[in-house]
Amino acid sequence: MTVRTRFAPSPTGYLHIGGARTALFCWLYARHHGGVFVLRIEDTDRERSTPEAVQAILDGMAWLDLKADEGPYYQTQRFDRYREVAQGLLAAGQAYHCFCSKDELDAMRKEQLARKEKPRYDGRCRNRREPVAGVNPVIRFKNPVDGQTVVEDAVKGRVIFDNHELDDLIIVRSDGNPTYNFCVVVDDMDMGITHVIRGDDHLNNTPRQMNILKALGATPPRYAHLPMILGPDGAKLSKRHGAVSVMQYREDGYLPEAVLNYLVRLGWSHGDQEVFSREEMVTLFDIEDVNKSASAINPQKLLWLNQHYIKNGGLPRLAAELQWHLERLGVETSKGPALTALVKAQQERAKTFKEMAEGSRFFFEEIRAYEHEAAAKNLTEEAVPGLRKLRDGLAELQEWSAASIHSLLIATAESLGLKLGKLAQPMRVAMTGGTVSPPIDATLELLGKERTLRRLDQALAHIDAGGA
RNA sequence: GCUCCCUUCGUCUAGAGGCCUAGGACGGAGCCCUCUCAAGGCUUAAACACCGGUUCGAAUCCGGUAGGGAGCGCCA
Numbered sequence: 001m002t003v004r005t006r007f008a009p010s011p012t013g014y015l016h017i018g019g020a021r022t023a024l025f026c027w028l029y030a031r032h033h034g035g036v037f038v039l040r041i042e043d044t045d046r047e048r049s050t051p052e053a054v055q056a057i058l059d060g061m062a063w064l065d066l067k068a069d070e071g072p073y074y075q076t077q078r079f080d081r082y083r084e085v086a087q088g089l090l091a092a093g094q095a096y097h098c099f100c101s102k103d104e105l106d107a108m109r110k111e112q113l114a115r116k117e118k119p120r121y122d123g124r125c126r127n128r129r130e131p132v133a134g135v136n137p138v139i140r141f142k143n144p145v146d147g148q149t150v151v152e153d154a155v156k157g158r159v160i161f162d163n164h165e166l167d168d169l170i171i172v173r174s175d176g177n178p179t180y181n182f183c184v185v186v187d188d189m190d191m192g193i194t195h196v197i198r199g200d201d202h203l204n205n206t207p208r209q210m211n212i213l214k215a216l217g218a219t220p221p222r223y224a225h226l227p228m229i230l231g232p233d234g235a236k237l238s239k240r241h242g243a244v245s246v247m248q249y250r251e252d253g254y255l256p257e258a259v260l261n262y263l264v265r266l267g268w269s270h271g272d273q274e275v276f277s278r279e280e281m282v283t284l285f286d287i288e289d290v291n292k293s294a295s296a297i298n299p300q301k302l303l304w305l306n307q308h309y310i311k312n313g314g315l316p317r318l319a320a321e322l323q324w325h326l327e328r329l330g331v332e333t334s335k336g337p338a339l340t341a342l343v344k345a346q347q348e349r350a351k352t353f354k355e356m357a358e359g360s361r362f363f364f365e366e367i368r369a370y371e372h373e374a375a376a377k378n379l380t381e382e383a384v385p386g387l388r389k390l391r392d393g394l395a396e397l398q399e400w401s402a403a404s405i406h407s408l409l410i411a412t413a414e415s416l417g418l419k420l421g422k423l424a425q426p427m428r429v430a431m432t433g434g435t436v437s438p439p440i441d442a443t444l445e446l447l448g449k450e451r452t453l454r455r456l457d458q459a460l461a462h463i464d465a466g467g468a
Numbered sequence: 469g470c471u472c473c474c475u476u477c478g479u480c481u482a483g484a485g486g487c488c489u490a491g492g493a494c495g496g497a498g499c500c501c502u503c504u505c506a507a508g509g510c511u512u513a514a515a516c517a518c519c520g521g522u523u524c525g526a527a528u529c530c531g532g533u534a535g536g537g538a539g540c541g542c543c544a
Contacts, residue, residue: 044543048544102542105541109541156472159472162471165470167540170541177542201539204471204539227537267480267481269481272482273493274493295481296479298495302494303494304495349505349507359505420503421503421504422503436506439503440503440504
């Protein structure tokens, strides 16, 4: 039997980090077993579902490269099918019409709560023969009243529910539309889903779904309920935690492989290994190895992984990403060094592409102002002799390469009895306007001779003008 | 309130009765390297929620307690 998993988000918002992890595990499990990964959009709540949210989910998955092998299926396009199945249940006496009003239901709940009982529908319409005039009934599933339903969960283990804890849930609303728990069941059955991997907030729904499946004559799939993902503070994930949408991570300068690698280690591990390529994830991942307990997001570790992928990624790939971010900053990338060379110079000092792009602006844009403290400390009269001598040397330099620039720098500093830092740091401020850049020789090489000399003159003039 | 789930360093985790004086990673601290920022190298602090039981022996098994979480909708 081929494994078939599904990711079934409801399009009421963006693809957040928790959803992304669920999608990843579903995808990994399918890939690992040579199975099929199905995408299903659960949009039965027409009030809250939007096409923008559908697109956002698709975009998020595309960015993470979690391609669905089938779908997306839309539940709103399958309403006829749900109604058909509900009618079948009705005809078989496994479901019934319920005419209870909302007020009646509310009153019932209140009483039960007052008696310190779990609120549940008492099944009073189970044996009603006559319809109530003027009331459009809902359809309820006739849940078994005794016995137990056992969920053999791949991550939580054996979980036992007494059927009398479960009540007769509504499967079709009074307006004729099917409800969530029912659609899920019909879909999982129709789509031949063999493994339902989802958040553990659904664990309590599982016995109800299994009972409906059994009533339908279907074999329940294998279930795996993933622990929740919490915010950095250990509280439930929310907007207040910043990057809730996976696409926000792109904006913030993260690579999808870093996000994926971070996510796969939340609730899953393989010994002491921290870094996993996509291929390794696929071969090593197993749902049986997933943890039971919730985990908090650790932004520092994500940052570290991102840095790892920046340091070790392929240049063309990284250059494309840098270009995307530079363009976001409004930088004209054609007016500067080749981006692959730039990435090579910057990849050791950036944790994110956002950071790298911001730290690379000076390669493309003129220096309009020096950082105050940096200039005050480095662009001083004291630095002038060194800068002048270096300017002469650079102007005559035949081969404009980091290596030759480096030699010139050493020689210049030596001849003036200066420590390298006394020369390099003023140069850095002159070239970048600030104090941070790649090694100065590499920076000059990337800047090019003309720009270097121009900026050196600009700095000298600045000092000459009294640092104003 | 009821049902269900969870509990190893700050965080992610290893651990499936003796290999544990509990390992790794991020983060922290210190040192080294150094033209800045980084990167890198080395060192270091830091945890089995609690109480009982089983056992020659428990982080690992059992029971309870506490603390977190989820569900209990004509939401998904």
